[in-house]
Amino acid sequence: MNHIIIIGLGSAGYAALMSIRRTAPKARITVIDPKLSDLMHPCGIPYSLGGHVNVAGLEQDIFLSKMGVEKLSGEAVAIETGSRRVIMRTGDAERLVAFDVAIIATGSVPAIPAIPGLEQTLYNGLYPLATVDDLKKIQDRLDSAARGIVIGAGAIGLEAAIALRQHLKTINLLEMKPQVLPGILDPDMSVPVLQHMEFHGVVMNTGAPVDGMLAKAGFAGVTSGGTAYGADFGIIAAGFRASTGLAAGSGIAFELLGITVDEKMRTSVPGVFAAGDCIAAWSVIDGARVPVKLATCAYRQGIVAGINAAGGDVAYRGTAATFVTKVGSLEVAGTGYTTEAAKAAGFTPVEGKLRAGILPDYFPGNTEITLKVICDRGSGRFLGAQAVAEKGAAERINLVSMALECGILPADFWRVELAYCPAVSEVIDPLNKAVEYALRRIAR
Numbered sequence: 184m185n186h187i188i189i190i191g192l193g194s195a196g197y198a199a200l201m202s203i204r205r206t207a208p209k210a211r212i213t214v215i216d217p218k219l220s221d222l223m224h225p226c227g228i229p230y231s232l233g234g235h236v237n238v239a240g241l242e243q244d245i246f247l248s249k250m251g252v253e254k255l256s257g258e259a260v261a262i263e264t265g266s267r268r269v270i271m272r273t274g275d276a277e278r279l280v281a282f283d284v285a286i287i288a289t290g291s292v293p294a295i296p297a298i299p300g301l302e303q304t305l306y307n308g309l310y311p312l313a314t315v316d317d318l319k320k321i322q323d324r325l326d327s328a329a330r331g332i333v334i335g336a337g338a339i340g341l342e343a344a345i346a347l348r349q350h351l352k353t354i355n356l357l358e359m360k361p362q363v364l365p366g367i368l369d370p371d372m373s374v375p376v377l378q379h380m381e382f383h384g385v386v387m388n389t390g391a392p393v394d395g396m397l398a399k400a401g402f403a404g405v406t407s408g409g410t411a412y413g414a415d416f417g418i419i420a421a422g423f424r425a426s427t428g429l430a431a432g433s434g435i436a437f438e439l440l441g442i443t444v445d446e447k448m449r450t451s452v453p454g455v456f457a458a459g460d461c462i463a464a465w466s467v468i469d470g471a472r473v474p475v476k477l478a479t480c481a482y483r484q485g486i487v488a489g490i491n492a493a494g495g496d497v498a499y500r501g502t503a504a505t506f507v508t509k510v511g512s513l514e515v516a517g518t519g520y521t522t523e524a525a526k527a528a529g530f531t532p533v534e535g536k537l538r539a540g541i542l543p544d545y546f547p548g549n550t551e552i553t554l555k556v557i558c559d560r561g562s563g564r565f566l567g568a569q570a571v572a573e574k575g576a577a578e579r580i581n582l583v584s585m586a587l588e589c590g591i592l593p594a595d596f597w598r599v600e601l602a603y604c605p606a607v608s609e610v611i612d613p614l615n616k617a618v619e620y621a622l623r624r625i626a627r
C-alpha cells in the first residue's frame with residue numbers, strides 16, 4: 184500500500200487525512216506539521232479575543248497515533264520530486280522522509296504590506312491575528328492598553344475591532360479602500376456594516392491607507408495621509424498570501440495566487456497534490472482565478488486531494504467563495520462575484536435588491552435583512568448574492584450558493600416554495616422577491 188505524506192495539518196490536511204482513511208483504510212499515512220497541538224481552529228480566534236470562546240478550545244489533539252497515523256513534528260523545507268523524499272527540519276536537525284504520494288497543505292501567511300517602519304514594529308506592538316500565539320500576545324497587551332488600531336477592514340479586521348472595543352477606550356480601524364469588506368461586498372451593501380461598527384464605538388477610517396508608523400521604540404501608532412493615529416498596540420489584518428515557498432523550492436509550478444493545481448488537485452509534479460489556502464483557487468462561475476482563502480474551500484479541496492491521493496477519482500469544481508461573518512450582532516454573508524468583479528470578468532450584472540422584514544409586519548420581534556442578488560443579463564445565470572441582517576443572512580446566501588454551484592437558474596429558483604410560518608419567515612421570502620426584481624430588470 185502507498186505511503187502518503189500530508190504536509191501541513193490544517194483544514195485541508197485534516198480533510199485529506201480523513202478522506203484517505205475512508206478511501207484506502209490500509210494506506211500508510213504520515214503527517215508533517217510544526218504545531219504542538221494536532222489541530223488549531225483559526226476561525227475562532229477573533230471570537231476568543233472578544234471573550235466568546237475559551238482560548239483552550241482553539242487547539243485540539245486528535246490522537247493521530249490511535250488512528251495509525253504517524254506525526255512528525257517539524258517543517259518540510261523541500262520535496263525531492265525525483266527520489267520522492269521530503270526534506271524536513273525540526274529545530275536544527277534535518278531528515279529525509281520517503282513517500283509514494285504527497286499532499287501539500289501548508290496554508291497561507293499574513294500579508295504584510297511594505298510600509299516604511301512597519302516590519303520593525305511587527306511582534307513589537309503590532310501583531311497579525313493568525314495563530315493562537317498571536318492571540319495570546321495581543322491578550323497580554325490588553326490590561327495595559329487604552330488605545331488600539333486595526334489595519335484592514337476585511338472580515339478578520341472587523342471581527343477583531345469589535346472584539347477589542349470591549350477592552351479598550353478607543354479603537355481606530357484604518358482601511359485603504361473606500362469601504363469595508365472590499366472585494367467581497369458591493370459598496371452599497373457595505374454601508375450598514377460600517378454603520379454597525381460605528382454604533383459599536385469603533386472609529387472607522389475608510390479610504391485611509393496606512394503610509395507610515397509613528398516613531399518610537401516599538402509600536403506607537405500609524406500615519407495616514409498626514410494624520411497621526413496614536414495607539415498602545417495594533418493588529419494588522421491586511422489579508423493572507425499562499426505559502427508557496429515549499430513548491431517554489433521543489434520545482435513545483437506556482438503562480439501569484441498559489442500553487443497551480445488541476446481539478447483533481449494535482450500539481451505539476453506527478454504524485455504530488457496540493458489543497459487549501461496554499462493553492463491558486465478558481466471560481467465555480469467561470470473558472471477564473473480568485474483570491475479566495477476560506478476554511479470551507481480548504482476542506483473541500485482537501486477531500487478531493489485525499490481521495491485522489493488514495494487512488495480515487497474525484498474533481499473539485501471551483502469555489503463560489505461563499506462566506507459569512509458575524510460582526511457584533513450583524514450577520515454578513517455573500518457568495519459569488521460582487522457587481523464590480525462580475526463586470527471585470529466580462530459579465531453584464533443585473534441586481535435585484537431589497538430591504539425587508541424577515542417576518543410578516545404584524546409579528547413581534549421582526550428584524551430586517553438587506554439582500555442583493557446579482558444575475559447575468561446575457562445568460563440569465565446567478566453571479567452572486569450578498570446579505571446583511573441580524574438574522575437569516577447566511578441561510579439565504581447558502582441557497583444562492585447552492586444554485587450557483589448546481590447551475591439552478593434564477594427563473595427556476597424564484598419559483599421555489601420556501602418554508603413559511605410567521606414566527607420564522609415570510610410567506611414570500613425576501614430572497615424570492617430579490618430574485619424576482621432581478622428577473623424583471625433582465626426582462627426590461
Ligand SMILES: Cc1cc2nc3c(=O)[nH]c(=O)nc-3n(C[C@H](O)[C@H](O)[C@H](O)COP(=O)(O)OP(=O)(O)OC[C@H]3O[C@@H](n4cnc5c(N)ncnc54)[C@H](O)[C@@H]3O)c2cc1C
Nearest residue numbers: 191193194195225226258259289290459460476477478481
Ligand atoms: C483569524 C482567522 C479567522 C478566520 N475565519 C474564517 C471563517 O470564519 N470562515 C472561513 O471559512 N475561513 C476563515 N479563516 C480562513 C481559514 O482559517 C483558512 O482558509 C483555512 O484554515 C485554510 O486551511 P489550510 O489547511 O489551507 O491552512 P491552515 O489551516 O493554515 O493549515 C496549514 C498548516 O500547515 C502547516 N505548515 C505550514 N508550512 C508548513 C511546512 N513547511 N511544513 C509542514 N507544515 C507546514 C501549518 O502549521 C498549519 O498547521 C480564518 C482565518 C483566520 C486566520
